[in-house]
Structures are given as structure tokens and as C-alpha cells.
Amino acid sequence: MTRSWTLPLLLGLSGAVIATGLRLLGRGTGAAAPVLLWFLVMAVLYSPVIFPRSVSAQEARRLSAADGRPVVFWRPGCKYCLRLRFRLGREAGRLHWVDIWRDPAGAAAVRAVNNGDETVPTVLVADRPYVNPDPGWLRDRLSEAAGGGGTAPDSAG
Incomplete structure (x- = not known):
């Protein structure tokens, strides 16, 4: 894996962990989904894909x-x-x-x-x-x- 994918992968993983934590704390999908979506959008923006x-x-x-x-x-x-x-x-x-x-x-x-x-x-x-x-x-x-x-x-x- 090249370092050009390190930041996007960390952003995606962080978003998944935070969203999962929000779900486990009982905040529901309504709180977790926007957080995950924001982290995934940031991961795409900081990736070589665009x-x-x-x-x-x-x-x-x-x-x-x-x-x-x-x-x-x-x-x-x-x-x-x-x-x-x-x-x-x-x-x-x-x-x-x-x-x-x-x-x-x-x-x-x-x-x-x-x-x-x-x-x-x-x-x-x-x-x-x-x-x-x-x-x-x-x-x-x-x-x-x-x-x-x-x-x-x-x-x-």
C-alpha cells in the first residue's frame, strides 16, 4: 500500500469506529450515519480517486x-x-x-x-x-x- 492511500483509509476506518461507537452507545443510526458519511466523503476527497x-x-x-x-x-x-x-x-x-x-x-x-x-x-x-x-x-x-x-x-x- 502506498502512502497516498494511508490518509483515506484512516479516515474511513475512523468514521466506521466512531459510527459503531455511537450505535453501541444507543445513539442510533440517525447519529451514526451522518458521521460515517462525512468521514467517507473526506476519505474520497483526500484520495487519488478524484x-x-x-x-x-x-x-x-x-x-x-x-x-x-x-x-x-x-x-x-x-x-x-x-x-x-x-x-x-x-x-x-x-x-x-x-x-x-x-x-x-x-x-x-x-x-x-x-x-x-x-x-x-x-x-x-x-x-x-x-x-x-x-x-x-x-x-x-x-x-x-x-x-x-x-x-x-x-x-x-
Whole structure:
């Protein structure tokens, strides 16, 4: 099991334990079901399931060189990665996603541009790194011609 599934599994297990405890204490299904549902929703949000299929850093760079689309380095459980993913909507599928917990080369690439830190999301647009870019700015890069361009985004993080 990779560590990308550790948090979702812990959330699901915690929800089951708490819901079972509520049932055993006589609180009934009315109290246990919403608690379990909340934990399961959080488990899905923090899992790799809602992100487009991850590729290796090497494959992402090769694809990006061919089609000009940005590469996003991310990891499960990152709230900034979730924000980026949800705010991009369907456009997220047009990006090349690299899960740094599954790809050591991806993690090394992120550390190389972030002074040794694994700060995500780190996005490569035309081989230039941007840390936690504004989703609107990134969406604009997707609509531009291959290779991107434009001005740098404001970083938040």
C-alpha cells in the first residue's frame, strides 16, 4: 500500500469506529450515519480517486513537450491541490498530473525548484515552475497556444 492511500483509509476506518461507537452507545443510526458519511466523503476527497490519472514525471515532461500542456506535481491530502483540481473542473483532465508520492523523480523535481521542499501543487508551464498558481491563471495557460506564456501568477500558499 502506498502512502497516498494511508490518509483515506484512516479516515474511513475512523468514521466506521466512531459510527459503531455511537450505535453501541444507543445513539442510533440517525447519529451514526451522518458521521460515517462525512468521514467517507473526506476519505474520497483526500484520495487519488478524484484526480486525473497520474503519470511519471518523465512521461509528463515528454507529453508536455509534445502538446504544450502544463504538468502538475501534486500529492493526496494537499488542500491546495484539491482547490486547484476542483477549480479547474473538467479542464483538469487536460493537464499532466504527477503524484509525487508515487513517483520519486517527480518528488525530486519538486524539491529541485522549491529549495528542497516538496511544496505542491507545483506546476510546470513551458518548463517554468509555478508554486500554487491561481486556477484561473492556469486555465488561461491551457487555452493558449502550445508552450504557454504570459505573466507569472501570484503564488499563495
